[in-house]
């Protein structure tokens with residue numbers, strides 16, 4: 001935080017101020033509506049040190065209220081600092097309280113830390129705890145009751161343990177009550193959310209698992225929201241109603257790319273802290289249709305060719321765990337299939353940034369902020385927007401771009417799809433909530449060139465700066481394989497009904513045939529010919545987006 005910003009915040013009306021003991025010396029502690037701050041008092045010189053003095057202990061001279069989890073009285077004589085493990089010497093006062101807060105550490109990871117203050121008497125101690133917690137209770141974005149689904153078979157099958165050991169204690173500390181369901185089979189969470197769960201009583205849904213589990217949950221929430229609002233999601237150009245409930249992701253899966261792309265890490269404690277602090281990050285969702293029949297929603301990767309074939313192959317190797325993706329990736333790379341087809345897309349005209357700009361989406365992102373914030377729109381505004389949209393589409397009709405070609409891969413991403421192996425992701429500059437998706441077309445190329453393209457996802461080289469790769473920021477796109485689908489309407493609606501369970505092997509496409517299949521956030525779609533439309537900020541996550549920098553000095557010291 002800059003000194004000017006601090007000076008503004010410091011001038012907020014004071015709620016409580018006292019002289020207390022902090023780290024064996026006297027400090028003036030002050031609480032206002034936005035932060036808790038303190039300065040050490042130099043007893044010998046009888047003047048307070050200024051905030052800018054170069055004190056050895058200049059760290060953590062303030063905490064933003066938004067980052068504080070809870071204040072608690074410490075037991076008498078219990079001056080043990082749990083984080084440091086060291087006993088602090090408290091010569092004068094045995095009453096104290098701790099302030100737990102979320103601290104930013106390296107690589108966007110957050111940790112729960114605690115500061116301890118000592119008071120002259122119990123009533124002063126109680127007054128501080130009460131006043132801090134009263135202020136925290138005014139932060140209405142913080143969840144009080146959550147519905148948690150744990151997939152015990154995600155990734156390395158550690159979901160239950162991760163939740164119990166690393167997440168549940170933080171929820172308990174923040175007095176969040178939870179109803180926890182350990183899923184017994186695929187689509188257990190979906191069915192429970194759709195039929196049994198009384199979602200009105202919760203402030204959010206948490207999924208402990210991977211991207212597949214997240215997808216299952218947002219499908220249920222979005223189905224439910226559209227049904228309650230009377231919206232028919234089968235109509236391709238229908239404006240969808242955003243989902244009110246926020247979703248938290250505790251990463252425990254094979255890739256966890258939604259979590260990584262929205263928090264900058266795949267760390268369960270960081271995700272739990274974002275939930276506890278009530279962070280909110282809208283994300284775009286694309287809807288995938290085939291002939292006016294809704295197929296699925298997508299929040300991460302919609303991939304045809306290389307990624308579609310890889311998913312199809314890896315589904316047969318589920319028993320191998322996360323290693324199946326590596327093996328199938330190598331196999332598909334060696335197979336080197338390419339597919340003919342026609343891609344048509346509506347470019348995101350008027351957008352200020354493009355996939356090759358390398359600006360990225362960093363919180364707070366002005367590009368996403370200036371995109372229409374549908375989550376705050378009233379019903380009338382949504383109607384007005386729908387009208388504007390249809391006017392725009394009529395005038396945009398000629399704006400559709402058509403590319404007929406032979407493709408190794410066609411990828412469409414609503415977010416960067418970053419993950420630990422590919423920290424930039426498939427499209428490093430994709431925005432989380434600007435109402436667009438990045439359409440990446442990898443044209444036919446030699447194996448060696450394709451390998452160069454793939455390797456660039458793991459290093460700092462530009463994967464788009466190759467003659468056979470093109471990338472477009474789009475609002476809608478369509479794809480038609482050279483031989484269009486021959487699936488009957490009856491088959492189509494049957495597939496659509498079963499789609500939640502990904503009918504692997506029932507799809508009429510696959511390697512070795514003239515067309516591939518689409519991988520839609522890890523599920524295989526039965527049709528190759530699809531229409532895709534992006535819906536701006538349709539779902540909200542308990543996240544903050546990726547922040548600039550990640551050091552604790554960012555917010556806690558001057």
Ligand SMILES: Nc1ncnc2c1ncn2[C@@H]1O[C@H](COP(=O)(O)OP(=O)(O)OP(=O)(O)O)[C@@H](O)[C@H]1O
Nearest residue numbers: 154155183184185186187209210211212213253254
């Ligand atoms: N108890 C369960 N048993 C079997 N499958 C389950 C269970 N609970 C959820 N699932 C299904 O497992 C699939 C994969 O889950 P998840 O994404 O959490 O794990 P993952 O290891 O990351 O898998 P993937 O890489 O395929 O996404 C989801 O589609 C979900 O529907």
